[in-house]
Amino acid sequence: MRIVIKLGTSTLTHGTGKLNIRRVELLCKVMSDLKNAGHELVLVSSGAIAMGIGKLNMTRKPTDIPTKQALAAVGQCELMYIYDKLFSEYHHTVAQVLLTGTDVEDAHRRMNFQNTLFRLLDLGALPVINENDTVATAEIAVGDNDTLGAIVAVNAHADLLVLMSDIEGLYTGDPRQNPSAELIEEVRTITPEILALAGDAGSELGTGGMVTKLRAAQMCMDAGCDMIITNGARPEDLYKIAGGERIGTRFFG
Numbered sequence: 607m608r609i610v611i612k613l614g615t616s617t618l619t620h621g622t623g624k625l626n627i628r629r630v631e632l633l634c635k636v637m638s639d640l641k642n643a644g645h646e647l648v649l650v651s652s653g654a655i656a657m658g659i660g661k662l663n664m665t666r667k668p669t670d671i672p673t674k675q676a677l678a679a680v681g682q683c684e685l686m687y688i689y690d691k692l693f694s695e696y697h698h699t700v701a702q703v704l705l706t707g708t709d710v711e712d713a714h715r716r717m718n719f720q721n722t723l724f725r726l727l728d729l730g731a732l733p734v735i736n737e738n739d740t741v742a743t744a745e746i747a748v749g750d751n752d753t754l755g756a757i758v759a760v761n762a763h764a765d766l767l768v769l770m771s772d773i774e775g776l777y778t779g780d781p782r783q784n785p786s787a788e789l790i791e792e793v794r795t796i797t798p799e800i801l802a803l804a805g806d807a808g809s810e811l812g813t814g815g816m817v818t819k820l821r822a823a824q825m826c827m828d829a830g831c832d833m834i835i836t837n838g839a840r841p842e843d844l845y846k847i848a849g850g851e852r853i854g855t856r857f858f859g
């Protein structure tokens with residue numbers, strides 16, 4: 607299987623912005639093992655800005671764009687250093703790919719990206735993709751890594767996109783407020799009722815960023831690719847996902 611795995615900032619870091627070492631070590635180990643078992647993997651990793659905050663010992667996330675871009679420049683290096691170190695332990699080679707929206711909107715540039723991606727996979731490398739936050743201002747940015755994950759999955763002709771986040775999947779209500787909310791295991795069509803479950807675009811904390819996740823799901827489904835939303839706190843679940851077990855919410859493409 608060709609699987610694109612998207613790791614959110616909350617999966618990779620503690621609330622301090624510093625690396626969640628135990629979890630990231632386990633993620634890299636499981637992904638290395640899945641590659642050893644013959645799966646082709648692409649990693650879409652967030653966390654550049656958070657790692658920049660941690661590395662520079664800042665206490666709060668800044669709001670101005672130049673500082674965020676500077677932090678991404680610092681944090682992206684740190685992120686790749688960690689991935690290079692951990693995947694090297696299992697003899698896997700990482701390759702950094704940084705994109706902006708314009709790189710995938712323009713047909714010629716998109717083809718260049720695809721050619722590189724396919725060649726990296728042929729060579730057995732593990733592409734690690736993020737938005738090029740240091741130059742991606744609002745006008746040219748993809749904007750969020752759920753959407754970037756879907757763009758990558760579609761362009762990589764992946765079988766599956768896995769969004770690893772801080773929520774188990776899509777629920778019938780907000781599980782943080784409503785204990786009787788139930789996990790929806792399968793979605794075959796994104797109906798207006800399903801869209802309504804995501805809540806407002808602004809309620810990021812309450813819904814785990816479900817709006818962007820549903821948009822990503824629609825992009826994958828349109829391209830015939832499945833997508834899973836699952837909790838990144840259990841890296842070993844990737845084995846079950848690769849084995850076809852039911853985990854989180856699966857959107858069928």
Ligand code: GLU
Nearest residue numbers: 652653654655737750751
């Ligand atoms: N590209 C951002 C970062 O690396 C994350 C964007 C997102 O997670 O949606 O910090």
